[in-house]
Amino acid sequence: MALSPSSSAAPTRPPAARLDVEGLSLQFGGVKALDGVSLSVAPGSITALIGPNGAGKTSAFNAMSGFYQPKAGKVLLDGQDITHVPARDRAKLGLARTFQNIALFRGMTVLDNIKLGRHAHLETNVFDAFLYWGRARREEMQLRAEIERDVIDFLELDHIRNVPVAILPYGLQKKVELARALAMRPRILMLDEPVAGMNREETEDMARAILDVRDEWGVTVLLVEHDMGMVMDISDHVCVLNFGRRIAAGTPADVRANPDVIKAYLGSSGDPRKVLPEVVA
Numbered sequence: 001m002a003l004s005p006s007s008s009a010a011p012t013r014p015p016a017a018r019l020d021v022e023g024l025s026l027q028f029g030g031v032k033a034l035d036g037v038s039l040s041v042a043p044g045s046i047t048a049l050i051g052p053n054g055a056g057k058t059s060a061f062n063a064m065s066g067f068y069q070p071k072a073g074k075v076l077l078d079g080q081d082i083t084h085v086p087a088r089d090r091a092k093l094g095l096a097r098t099f100q101n102i103a104l105f106r107g108m109t110v111l112d113n114i115k116l117g118r119h120a121h122l123e124t125n126v127f128d129a130f131l132y133w134g135r136a137r138r139e140e141m142q143l144r145a146e147i148e149r150d151v152i153d154f155l156e157l158d159h160i161r162n163v164p165v166a167i168l169p170y171g172l173q174k175k176v177e178l179a180r181a182l183a184m185r186p187r188i189l190m191l192d193e194p195v196a197g198m199n200r201e202e203t204e205d206m207a208r209a210i211l212d213v214r215d216e217w218g219v220t221v222l223l224v225e226h227d228m229g230m231v232m233d234i235s236d237h238v239c240v241l242n243f244g245r246r247i248a249a250g251t252p253a254d255v256r257a258n259p260d261v262i263k264a265y266l267g268s269s270g271d272p273r274k275v276l277p278e279v280v281a
């Protein structure tokens, strides 16, 4: 990848956020998707949530971003209880997320998709927007300039800005999703399987983009990911779930050496040599 962050990225950045989850429980009928899960995501860190299939990662992600209401427990953003704050308002507090399956408007251009991310913060009312005048127009112009300067330059999407998303290769579509989330000026970015389905080159490109987002934009990153090589390479902290419970948390080295983690992956349907390559020779 030729990702060289531009020096003009994000002129005024809000501080990185801290996210804490305390005793989170979530049930689907008789299935306990989450059973008293607690975890902390330190400001400015890259934290990964891992675990075998069905461990509860997506459920935790959805509860943290406001798409599911937990049965018990709390979600705290910089110490503020946001458990009952709707997803849309969490976005305004600086929490942005991407989805496991690409959720872009395929017929729209890269630029238009990215601009949609920023609309969460616009103050314009419907009447203004309809007339496309006054404050609406000024906001639109300012928005375009900001996005072009910061996000598109930063992720080197300039050459495809006017291309419809549908015709882009998969790896670039995932990058556009990242760009849209970044356009929200997040303080914490939640990435749901950012490299799923990518080839090695695309994975490395995305991994570097995530590191640059953290380092250059000062954004906290929480990711769910099955690609253990990538997780172990870029994460500061790893939290492991199994059957809805937290079974381990620590540095990548701690987690790799944890017998409960090895057992969880050995017992899963996946090949442990693939999911934890450094552990199981």
Ligand SMILES: Nc1ncnc2c1ncn2[C@@H]1O[C@H](COP(=O)(O)OP(=O)(O)OP(=O)(O)O)[C@@H](O)[C@H]1O
Binding pocket: 028, 031, 032, 033, 051, 052, 053, 054, 055, 056, 057, 058, 059, 060
């Ligand atoms: N909407 C739902 N309705 C019913 N059961 C669900 C629902 N979502 C998740 N579950 C169940 O909750 C448990 C946790 O699922 P979840 O999707 O959170 O796991 P995961 O770790 O993200 O799995 P994967 O890695 O396969 O995506 C599983 O037993 C799953 O079948």
